[in-house]
Amino acid sequence: FILGNLEFGEETDFSVVLISSLSPFPHLIFFFFFFLQDEGNVKEIPITHHVKEGCEKADPAQFELLKVLGQGSFGKVFLVRKIIGPDAGQLYAMKVLKKASLKVRDRVRTKMERDILVEVNHPFIVKLHYAFQTEGKLYLILDFLRGGDVFTRLSKEVMFTEEDVKFYLAELALALDHLHSLGIVYRDLKPENILLDEAGHIKLTDFGLSKESVDQEKKAYSFCGTVEYMAPEVVNRRGHNQSADWWSFGVLMFEMLTGTLPFQGKDRNETMNMILKAKLGMPQFLSPEAQSLLRMLFKRNPSNRLGAGSDGVEEIKRHPFFSTVDWNKLFRREIQPPFKPASGKPEDTFCFDPEFTAKTPKDSPGVPPSANAHQLFKGFSFVATTAIEDHKISPLTNILPIVQQLHGNSAQFTDVYELKEDIGVGSYSVCKRCVHIATNMEFAVKIIDKSKRDPSEEIEILMRYGQHPNIITLKDVYDDGRYIYLVTELMKGGELLDRILRQKYFSEREASAVLYTITKTVDYLHCQGVVHRDLKPSNILYMDDSNNADSIRICDFGFAKQLRGENGLLLTPCYTANFVAPEVLMRQGYDAACDIWSLGVLLYTMLAGYTPFANGPNDTPEEILLRIGSGKFSLSGGNWDTVSDAAKDLLSHMLHVDPHQRYTAEQVLKHSWIACRDQLPHYQLNRQDAPHLVKVKQKVLHLNMCELLTFERKAVFFLTLLIIICLNSSCSFSGI
Template sequence: LMWLGVVFGWESMGNYCVFLFSLHTAVYLVRAWFCFDCVAHLSQDEGSVNEINITNHVKEGSERADPRQFELRKVLGQGSFGKVFLVKKITGPDAGQLYAMKVLKKATLKVRDRVRTKMERDILVEVNHPFIVRLHYAFQTEGKLYLILDFLRGGDLFTRLSKEVMFTEEDVKFYLAELALALDHLHGLGIIYRDLKPENILLDEEGHIKLTDFGLSKESIDHENKAYSFCGTVEYMAPEVVNRRGHTLSADWWSYGVLMFEMLTGTLPFQGKDRKETMTMILKAKLGMPQFLSQDAQSLLRNLFKRNPGNRLGAGPDGVEEIKRHSLFSTIDWNKLFRRELHPPFKPASGRPDDTIYFDSEFTAKTPRDSPGCPPSANTNQLFRGFSFVAISDEESQPPQNININMSSVQQLHRNTAQFSDAYDVKEDIGVGSYSICKRCVQKSNSMDYAVKIISKAKRDPTEEVEILLRYGQHPNIITLKDVFDDGRSVYLVTELMKGGELLDKILRQKFFSEREASAVLHTITKTVEYLHAQGVVHRDLKPSNILYVDESGNPESIRICDFGFAKQLRAENGLLMTPCYTANFVAPEVLKKQGYDAACDIWSLGVLLYTMLTGFTPFANGPEDTPEEILARIGSGKFSLTGGYWNSVSAEAKDLVSKMLHVDPHQRLTAAQVLRHPWILHKDQLPMYQLNRQDAPHLVKGAMAATYSALNMHVPPVLDPVGRSSLAQRRGVKKLTSTAL
């Protein structure tokens, strides 16, 4: 049987709104909440309904809501049955609170399987947990149904996993721990969840999970009673669900293991060429355990993948306590976790509460308008009698205390539905890159000069860059993001204008330049890089053209690190990044060798910059006549000279720092904190003030840089495709896995 949600047609939703627009979720939530006092007499097979009685239900002490109490802010998604809006409550004790409002047309809804409707009603009335999505209001007009839910702007785990391929073990441990508490809450109410997968796990504004979609859940179950429905997403089904011999709460722990395996490896443990083969593998195939996983992770997986549900971890009399006691979770403080006091591994970036950077601009750019619904049939009106619902208020539902504070320009990002050209006039080009072009622009409202970076979405996903600038752009030496526009084809990042030009250009043109000045420059840059690394961010493209002066003073304080197009946010203290980016002379050797690399590559790039500041030439390219093969060989070997010629006037401390920053082994290379503690930086006020004897040929440096860029252009950098083209999405037929209910 095809689910109502399947016909909703949400395939056109963007990668960042999958959790709100999975329409089978919307339909089953509708069916859960329109039937609040549903009485059914069931036959033995759970399938036939002799009587359905629907009565109105409004919780004591609350009052009904209606559409006039909500201000439409943005369109988050749209399908054939209705729309999803970002709304703000404008009356009542929760005035100012943001919600997601799903508006469904009665006339186009077909209601089937009313037994599951009653089950969902009972589940959602009972459930109240920090890691489970919450319904706040449900109401109706003559033609429409309205569901007011948590606005969860962090997207879902499917989208994040599709972009990152796999998570670090620390990431997975955190998500699994929160998920275990959510499942335990459901199991304590006698509810089997039965549809655990990344698409149904959402992230809130802090990065904590929220479990959603109870369309396949079954209540009034304990370890002695069984359910027999064939339902769920086949790749995540437990063997006892596949063979239809009856399943209990322990079926969820098998699915929990599948999810864990997928997050750790980027692949599913059991997946054949078709549905039938997948089911056979679940029943009979031997698990291929990846040996790169830790012993603790392997142990937990083996204990979850027990085909006899009675032997499965979590199925015993202690339930979830068996999971919590496993060695993988030995570092988890479960009380702090429940109180949401532990920091999630990923926090969605946003400048202000109603930012929608994780949602498809195809919808967010539209004018929010709730059009009239078609008149429903008389039967439909009767069916939705008793739809209204108001949740009992608690501390979590109170409006934010600072909702009306004055916000900086950065915090007002994504507020515009207008086009970039409505707010700015474009002027001359500043620079052209592989994926973007930078131009000067003038804001029409105040005639102030800014720079705009125009990124082609077909060539590059700018989400990571926007996130990083939103989070860290307030640092005094990081370029400030002023505004963001998205016209569907390009993203426009409006930033402060770097009027002082590139750092290296200014230094090379400077007639007098001393070691003391070089130390002050490196100190400012390294201190900024240390800040980024402490936040888990690596820049990965610290070439001179990305380090500029905001004004013409030449003071170190006016230095800005720019262009975070290749930057990456790390997820673990020892996490190695496996997506190489290539940038000329400033690429670390291990990147060219296509090995994993971490924050040490930024230090290597700063070492190249220091080398060039001190001598006036680059360490791995002498000029435009160098062949690509020669340059690449030098970079790969890590060999460079620190003796003779221009190095004779450079102090021993400076040479020592250069050699340690350019060490070919990233594990022996200095960290940013160690660079800042080096005597050449720590005692910069004692460094010589005399003129450095440098090569006075800026054109040769430029030529060497150009030759290196040309060499690396022979090695075409990888282009990040949309999420839909990831291996995860390809494995699933370029879409999220659909659930089945029979």
């Protein structure tokens, strides 16, 4: 009866139907399972594939398990390292499936995935390096993509710009076109299946639901995939072809641009009805080109859908939304991705769910499902032949779609959070502690006066790069018309120099560990074309009281900039006095070298207990700026007599007055004082002998070009430069 009510061409799992029908008759189920042992009758998908002669066959013993990357009902995905063979030391992702957990349908799909991965070879599709099996398990050895499942996370935490979306969709379109040219319908396009490699390019993965040997004249009838991304013809089970992927392509585009799905009901049935009948609600903050492309992708008649015509993907390439894309450069991976995943060591897994990465990697023994199960996957083993333009920000216009994505049009900050005491006050903003009303969790909120400052770039940088473990995480954004509310982690450990100066002793080894963590983070930002421009002790905080350098966070990106000029230089001087580089004072263009200068001042202060250019509490701003401009500082006498020559050498390179001769972040990380930090001495630096043991707590001095000219004409400073306090002072400032 159940089978008789299926539509023509519809696929189903006969074993599930039969078992559910026989549930009142357990003795019949026993005979049915006995019958299923004859799995040799299951027909394999015929496909031609190639194994390079002479290549070494792989087995589980050749791979060292490092971490768990993911886990499902059928098995796990591990981060592994090859330990023998020509590719020894190479990192891979190892997908392990237990045969006993796979139903017949799932086994066929696994074989299908393996065959498709052997056949495809494309820069934006994950590569299969090895495939092998044991008595109880199947193994797929794939590219390890350090960016992980970033799209799912970004869709919740980041507001994509249209330029970002254009880049990712363009790469995805090329990947889908390659599959379609091979007669493959992907059928499972969703954020979880689009990964990022270490450079920030996409890789399409998970081909278990893909269908082969389908051309424009033929159709598939399976009801499969994630319902929210299904095309109408998949939902109504009347047959579908490659055009179904372009509907899913549109769903993904809509989600990336708005943070919501175009068709999503309260349950599965309502969602399917909406896909079949509901009118698309088009957000008006999207550009006309984006709206046009979405409307052309969301055609319920698949033959009218963009990409379904005889020109295929060329129809999509010609759409005005992609008018600025150089498709040849894109295919050659010559276009810089808008986002590069955070990573340090090659095996770092920042972008993977800690629920899995915290587990001990263990590949448990697999029990074979039947005596001849191995025959079902005959031919499964495989050895790959290779196994041996920045967008401009319009003031305040980018904030509205971010807030709409996160909260819709009605949510107010005070409806969700309760404001508490001030943490710090700046020229354009105030920082307060706040408590989330529903969860009682503590956060910090930076409240920015929109009439005084445009926070668009700060928000974009935090949302794009805040997932780095040593950059403060932006949790929420609100806009009440007058103020912008940026909700972030609450830094309970206090400021870096507060922590250092509270300690009874401080060694070079500790200073090196701190500088390594900060410089590694700055290097990551510089590789993304981001300059912080306001690195100072009050903007470098500890997440907690652990005294662990890994808990350090770089905060306050109010003056941070994406490098946008063709020469890579920034032209608007913004700085905090005492930590400003000389080229900024000279009103020249400057780049990431100014951040290295600030780190040099920070290192000097950690080792000496005072800044290199402030000699005492009576220093005037003019005197400090003159010393900075000369680039002269002392590395002798007092505390410096106990500091190593390596530390002094590094400082001299970081505080070089010529930015072209100053070290880069990468050079700092390679310096022996950093690279060999575990060998540095433990003994304390005798700061009590320092001539001016003071801690400089600076009030932010934001001087742009106009303010500098005003200062020269009037010879008056209108802003306070320094607050000099004693070592034992308990005063604290957040450094907004």
